[in-house]
Amino acid sequence: MDELETGPLHGTADGGVAGSSVPSGPLEIKAASATAGEFDRIRLPLIPVACWRVDDVRFEFDSSFVVPEARDEMRLLAKLIDAHTAVDSMDPQAKRVPPLSIFGHADPSGQDDYNKFLSGRRAAAIYGLVTRRDEVWEDLYSNSGQFTHPVQGDQWGIRSIQIMLSDLVGPIAIDGQMGPQTSGALKEFQHANGLAADGVPGPATRKQLFLRYMDSVCVDAAGRPFRLDKVEGFLARNEDPKGKGDFQGCGEFNPLLVFSQQDNARFDQAEDKSERNAANAPNRRVTILLFRPASRVIPANWPCPSALDGVAKCKARFWSDGESRRSLHLAAERKFEETRDTFACRFFHRLAVSSPCSQILRIFRIRLFDPLGKALPGAPFLVQTGNREVRGRADAQGDVVVRDVPVPSTCLVKWSRPDPGESSDAPPDDNFADLADAEAIEAFERIFEDNPEEFEYEREVFVDPAETEQSGGKMSSEEARRRLHNLGYTQDALLDAQVRAYQRDTGKGQTGELSDIESDLTRRYSSLDPPPEFTA
């Protein structure tokens, strides 16, 4: 789906966001006048102009290997850099790009050092990708310790070779085992690239694989490969051979989300750590900050240690209460975008505090139905949230997936029944499994009249009907009204009438009692199963 560029947020994809910072220059200077030899020293700060973020899902599990789907985010990055490139009106060739620095982030489970190294490796992987420096990827692959510190568990191995071959040559099984299928695909790749076709992923073959794969993943909106100059494109201009100032790992020091004590205790007790792992996903990310053109730093003066170094220099930049900021000392869950107090490193905090990428990406799903309760696969739709507008077609289940950073309380949905010939063309929803924790909303439209607009139906839906505090686990009447409203039983009616109308349509006894349909509402709200057909 194509998204309009309005507001500070340039775009969101399944695995990341890109946005411009609120325009900020130096603040008002308060100067003293001078009558003797005194002066006012004005030190102009680094001014971030934009940010980009790629989330955990764009890396292999617990690994620094970038998966092909990161293409979506690379498109956003290309657009963002373009939007902030200064063009000299006298000399259109003299473009000045916004130099950037890459920050990897890990989640708070595990040791500080391990997380620092792992996040540094992810930052280096993105750095290698955008610069096409295959030697950085070779370092990650072979754990040579030239740019990054090896960590146990992050082994690219045959899996990475298989993922790259699948993308470049054609789908093969990704099982991490070197077998005839893999070596066959390798031979095909080697042959096509003028390499000795021995079916073995040696250094020369890896180099070509890396470069071809990078060209396949790091593409702009038109699908053309783009790369950044390792000098002009970066804040420290590759002056440091280890990349200090150009890319680094922040470890687990700057989480976007800190669990509540209660949640953490529950995660601790659980045998299965996958729930903790899933909840921690927003913290595992790589952020890029773009600065005003001509910005540069001297690596020796840059506070962040390189990806190879340990955590000591990070800790020197901690808030004096940095440890408690990132710890679970508060009962309530904290999100950086709300409480502004989860980053332990005050240097990164200062750079990122006004960045739209310091917010967690939310995904919610709306299923579209016709007035008779029939889901509408391939239905054309338009969703307005805040100042963004998304148009497209519902997927094969009749679902519309909306990705946004802030969660609106309501959004406006317009939709139509698909033309009879088109519904079968709806693409299957590949991302269904990724959306396990996404919210599902069912939007029905009961008003059956010709709409003068291009869409047949239109409804303001509540994105999070349960946002009001529940008392004793019982659904509040407000929540029930919102849920019924989303289902097409308008809020104008009394709750009692809404409940009766719902019961009538679903063939239940018309008691008008909320408690009789409460479980039904909750189930319909959270379940991905198709709802029962209406007996209209």
Added chain:
Amino acid sequence: MSCYHTVQQGEHLSSIAKDYGFSDYRTIWNRPENAQLKAKRQNPNVLYPRDVVFIPDKGPRIESRSTDARHKFKVRGTKLRLRLVLEDQYEKPIANAPCLLVIEGEFRQVTTDGSGKIDEEIPQDAHEAMLVIKDAQTPFDFVQIPIKIGHLDPVEEVEGQRGRLINLGYLASDTAEEATDQLRSAIEEFQCDQGLTVDGICGPQTQAKLKQVHGC
């Protein structure tokens, strides 16, 4: 008639002197009645709102000259200047950069010297200025820097600390909701850069360092 003047935000001794008809702020500053204030603030250009300044009588001044000749009398006064040193965040001067300086609506083309300095004479009562760096070699090309002249408060006061930290680039934004946290972050970053104990408290040692680095 002598009187006492209570300082308002944005006032400095030169502007106060001008308001009361004195051409030289030192006529006021050097009065014994102001000795305590002078000892406390040291710099006549950095006063704090509610500071009290003694304004002496403006008596006639008697000069003897012969009556059969033409005499030239020159009013002795002190010039007021705006003196800024521009640097980037790593203390590298923004040297030889052409700038536009607008003082009270008057446009001046100025160029920083090799150490990033701008030194301009300004009217005694100038309050508002705007500096625009016009140098594509710097990241600050066409960045507009609003300047409030005479608004810098003494370093002993929180507002004076905040002002100097803003001038030195330590405060990224100024939103009220985060003002306290941001100020603390700025103090800690400054302490960290200067090798002081990092505690987020701007005590006497940090104040002295802040004054020294800022230049006043």
